Amino acid sequence: MNQKITVNVIGGGLAGVEASHQLSKQGIKVKLYEMRPINSSPAHKTGFLAELVCSNSFKSSNILSASGLLKEEMRLLDSIIIKAAYASRVESGESLSVDRLLFSKEIERIISKDENIEVIREEICSFDKDTPTIIAVGPLPSTKLSNFLKDFLGRDSLHFFDAVAPIITKESIDFNIAYYKSRYDKGAPDFINLPMNKEEYLNFYNELVSSESVVLEDFEKNVFEGCMPIEVLAKRGVKALLFGPLKPVGLEKENEKRSYAVAQLRIDDINRSTYNLIGFQTNLTFKEQKRVFSLIPGLKNISIVRYGVMHKNTYLESPIYLNNCYQMKDYKNIYVAGQISGVEGYLESASSGLIAGNYMAKQILGTQFVPLSTNTIIGSLANYISTKQKTFNPMNANFSIISQVEMKDKRLKKEFYVKRSLKEINEYLGNKND
Ligand SMILES: Cc1cc2nc3c(=O)[nH]c(=O)nc-3n(C[C@H](O)[C@H](O)[C@H](O)COP(=O)(O)OP(=O)(O)OC[C@H]3O[C@@H](n4cnc5c(N)ncnc54)[C@H](O)[C@@H]3O)c2cc1C
Secondary structure (H helix, E strand, C coil): CCCCCEEEEECCCHHHHHHHHHHHHCCCEEEEEECCCCCCCCCCCCCCCCCCCCCCEEEECCCCCHHHHHHHHHHHCCCHHHHHHHHCEECCCCEEEECHHHHHHHHHHHHHHCCCEEEEECCCCCCCCCCCEEECCCCCCCHHHHHHHHHHHCHHHEEEEEEECCEEEHHHCCCCCCEECCHHHCCCCCCEEEEECHHHHHHHHHHHHCCCECCCCHHHHHHHCCCCCHHHHHCCCCCHHHHCCCCCCCCCCCCCCCCCEEEEEEECCCCCCEEEECCCCCCECHHHHHHHHCCCCCCCCCCEEECCEEEEEEEECHHHHECCCCEECCCCCEEECCHHHCECCHHHHHHHHHHHHHHHHHHHHCCCCCCCCCCCHHHHHHHHHCCCCCCCCCECCCHHHCCCCCCCCHHHHHHHHHHHHHHHHHHHCCCCCC
8 A cells, every 4th residue: 555656636527636635635736737717728718627517407317217327326436526516406307407607616616625635737748657547637738738748658549539430229220121131141130220311311401401500609610620510511512411421322122122211230239239320420409300201101200329429529449549538558557437438428527537547546546346237327338448349439338238137118127227326325335235
């Protein structure tokens, strides 16, 4: 045990403050480096710790939702973000939304009272692989640190924007319409196809081109150069999609003539419970994605587990570099947490900081522990970012990444997941009676 060790946490955002809080709770001294207000990212507006850069919502607090369960797991693990969120809560039905200034001020209040944490307002441009460090610089790290990371890990270690197509549950696809087939029958018939006739296509097309998009910040506008959103491609002409993501050739059903258009879905997880809409990277608002994509035949009851997004987002090719403790495989004193580790969202970022801090404290103190498993949302996110995938895209909390059970009744299944997760969290905490 070495309690003389001080951990450097780089970045005082959601993940950084959560990691610092967890380290401090276990008696570890922390130097928390935050570059704001001296330098700022293009998205942050204040100098406060844990600034919410966009929405003021932490999503649903219904425990039967993945986001609600994540909140409860974090609350049990004594999350500072959850504590401050409840202290600054504003009314918003079932979701947990906050007054953003009150929220950040509450975080500042708790951290400033913490004798183990020293907040240093300074940009960190490099780090030393042997000094215990948690890198929590978020999706918009300073250029100098981002360049250092590229030199340290290799040129292809970092991605710089997110251009993700929606991911939907297989359960929500109507297989009276959908069928399996690979284009030109090349390889196994692993793809799900959704055929459209001309009228169905035009109905979808007209809604797509008149739908509402997310307004981009100036710094995000150049992300589209290499990867065009489906709605922008569609505006090039009524037939543009028929030569792109809705190309029907080679997807004919046996003994049937070619459909006018076909949307294709690709397996997205090893359980084959979620699929992504190929070529549907989009900048539509979440509400519009649900409305417009449900017009595709077979997707009337679409359930989107991860909406399409296009925004600047720096993140590590984590499956190569990190294990399921957010620890670097090759540098055991370096952990990476928050959005830059490949999780997506405020809470998810905070949850990764929470366990990175928790596990690093245990490492320093020499305490044996078993990392949280995929029975929990927290453990599932950690498993996701450390598991090799064909294309690694950031992930938010959802029930398809946790260990699956077969149950027909959806509510009972969710109740089972909740019970199983909370049991494991309580065991991790040593609470024997729960
Ligand atoms: C434009 C934008 C909008 C988003 N909107 C939402 C949303 O509405 N809802 C949602 O759930 N998620 C959203 N996200 C995704 C994500 O949840 C947030 O970015 C979240 O803040 C990530 O938490 P974090 O701790 O990883 O990073 P951050 O909260 O960004 O914290 C990183 C901190 O590191 C500091 N820093 C960076 N480089 C250095 C350095 N070299 N030295 C010292 N300090 C440094 C930064 O100033 C910052 O304070 C958005 C992301 C972006 C980019």
